[in-house]
Amino acid sequence: MGDRLVSVIIPTYNREKLLPRAIDSVINQTYPNWELLIVDDRSSDNTEALVKKYISMDSRIKYLKNRRKKGPSGARNYGIINSKGEYIAFLDSDDEWVPHHLEESIYVLENYNMSLSFALWITIFEDGRRIKVFDPEIPSERARLKKMIESFKAKVIGKYIFFGDDFYEKSFLEGGSYCTQLNTMVINRNLFKKIGYFREDMMVCEDTDLVYRAIHYYPFVLIDDYHHYYYQGIDNLFNFFDRGKLDIERAIEDKGFVERFTFVGLGVIKMNAYHKKLVKNSNKVIRKRECIGKLNNIIGRKYFTLGFINQKVNRFKAIFFTLKSILYKFTLSRFLFLTNLILPFLPIRLDREKIKGDLSLW
Numbered sequence: 001m002g003d004r005l006v007s008v009i010i011p012t013y014n015r016e017k018l019l020p021r022a023i024d025s026v027i028n029q030t031y032p033n034w035e036l037l038i039v040d041d042r043s044s045d046n047t048e049a050l051v052k053k054y055i056s057m058d059s060r061i062k063y064l065k066n067r068r069k070k071g072p073s074g075a076r077n078y079g080i081i082n083s084k085g086e087y088i089a090f091l092d093s094d095d096e097w098v099p100h101h102l103e104e105s106i107y108v109l110e111n112y113n114m115s116l117s118f119a120l121w122i123t124i125f126e127d128g129r130r131i132k133v134f135d136p137e138i139p140s141e142r143a144r145l146k147k148m149i150e151s152f153k154a155k156v157i158g159k160y161i162f163f164g165d166d167f168y169e170k171s172f173l174e175g176g177s178y179c180t181q182l183n184t185m186v187i188n189r190n191l192f193k194k195i196g197y198f199r200e201d202m203m204v205c206e207d208t209d210l211v212y213r214a215i216h217y218y219p220f221v222l223i224d225d226y227h228h229y230y231y232q233g234i235d236n237l238f239n240f241f242d243r244g245k246l247d248i249e250r251a252i253e254d255k256g257f258v259e260r261f262t263f264v265g266l267g268v269i270k271m272n273a274y275h276k277k278l279v280k281n282s283n284k285v286i287r288k289r290e291c292i293g294k295l296n297n298i299i300g301r302k303y304f305t306l307g308f309i310n311q312k313v314n315r316f317k318a319i320f321f322t323l324k325s326i327l328y329k330f331t332l333s334r335f336l337f338l339t340n341l342i343l344p345f346l347p348i349r350l351d352r353e354k355i356k357g358d359l360s361l362w
Contacts, residue, residue, distance in 0.1 A: 007085030011075030204267030300328030
């Protein structure tokens, strides 16, 4: 098992202070046969000097300056192109792995003839709180995983859960199936010939998009063990705020927040629009109409959320986004909200709680 080379790719941009945590977690892997490609998206801090210090201590580490299109997709693609491993793994520059991540992932892939694996993760917030996905100490969380196993007819061998290549379709129809994350993924490099690389026109959700394409084509194994520490904070492109604690009425007054949320929201919409095309052209998805209906609902809710979020900062955008949401699905509450945006002097009574129930913060 130890003879399989794993290429670990870390894209980074101005993360000099956070990067050592990620690098050290790769160096500390119990699986020794890896190469680490740190792809610098032209940082303006001391990232290059930091990485070269590590290189002087460990020849398995390589420094690449991204010469492709900027952004995380271009950086990761540049890493893939320059990698040599039979397997490829990804790690964000502000996160870390547990020491046995690669060893256990390669073990299950090699011993069960699989090409794609994922593991569980722990989200760490800036205030120190930790949330485990499918936390075994929270019965309702464990019940979610059990329900997934039963619903998707997964095969369980010890702590290894094997899902079929129909997971992609069923995940739209069944819902509540989020268990795949790029930073826990280990993938046979041959799969990229089928799924393609990261989309370089996407600045957010590019990781989820690639993972979804992978599980559309291939079965995967989920390791019921925590391999990844996922740090959230202001520097995170997608998770720059705690959705569980968001005061949305205050947030819509914050121009900086609104602009970042809008940027992320448009990325989510773009990703789901791509997957509508994938579903339409797929020879694997059977219930295409239902899947497309689910995707349209996701896109419509996201547009409505962007309309709601922009109502105080940019009324023109709020009108535009709300109108787009109505084109995906007409509801009376969306129509009344749009009317209130266009004609604020009319005495329209809005059901704020019903409106908030139609929002999608993810």
